[in-house]
Amino acid sequence: MRSAMTSGRAIGTVLIVFSLVATLAALVLPSDMFEGNRASALARAGWQDDGKGTWQTKYGPLTPMDRDFIRKVRSAGLWELPAGRAAQERGTTESVRVAGDHLVDGHTELDKRSIKCSRAMNVSLPNQPNGSQKEYLGDMERASGKKFDRVLVEHLRRQHGIVFGLVGLVRDQTRNSMVRSLATRANTIVLDHITVLEDTGLVKFEDINDVT
Structure with missing residues (x-):
């Protein structure tokens, strides 16, 4: 009888300790790690405090x-505008060229808006593509034909997916009316x-969703 009571107390102690550890982990570790929310996790880690x-x-x-x-809106245009023009000129399919049209139109507008914000x-603001962006453009420049289409869509779709999470985070949290706009x-x-890039049929979702 005494042995059973001792065993019961031991099990109870283990359960209490486990609960405390689980609670501490929930408080310390980002919830995104448990939720598997790729966009939110990347967004929260994707901005820099100046x-x-x-x-x-x-x-x-x-x-x-x-x-x-x-700054990131401006930075995106520094490589995605040239990428869009390349898609217009070198895309081997109509859908890739249409994606290029949308990229050029969209980033021309966002570029003007980011400059307006910066002046106000x-x-x-940055004036040159960063190292990674130069690599993306280099990959596209070296590719040709169908490979060019695939490389362009791969880089652009992945980066748009990442920034989409950040856009939502800023839209949700900013208290600045100009930034909100x-x-x-x-x-x-x-x-x-994202939609027109997916319409090309070249997006590999298994690669996009790989968070490793």
């Missing part, structure tokens, strides 16, 4: 995430680009 705090503007508070979003709120328009344009 260390300059929140600025007060006539459009509302401008946070580090807001400023980084404006004194946010510095930019995010609202970016949401529509990025979704349109």
Whole structure:
């Protein structure tokens, strides 16, 4: 009888310890790790704090995430506009060339909007593609024919999927009316680009959904 009681207490102790560990893990680890929400996880890790705090503007508070979003919109256009033009000129199918049309139109508009935001709120912007973006453009330049189509769609669809999560995060959390307007328009344009890229029939969803 005493042995059974001792065993019961031991099991109870183990269960309590396990519950405490599980609770601590839930508090410390990001929920996205448990939910498997790729877009949200990438979005939350996908913006950089410039260390300059929140600025007060006539459009509302401008946070580090807001400023980084404006910069990322500008940065996207620095390589996706040339990629869109390449699709228009070198795409081997009508659907790839149509995707190029949408990319050029969409990023021309977003580029103008990001520049307007930067001038209105004194946010510095990049003027050259970054290292990864130059690699994407290089991959496209070296490819030809059907391979060009595949490389272009692969890079663009993956990057649009990542930024789509960030757009939603900014649209949800920003308190700045000008940034909110930019995010609202970016949401529509990025979704349109995702759609036309998928319409090419060249998207490999198993690669896109690979979070490793």
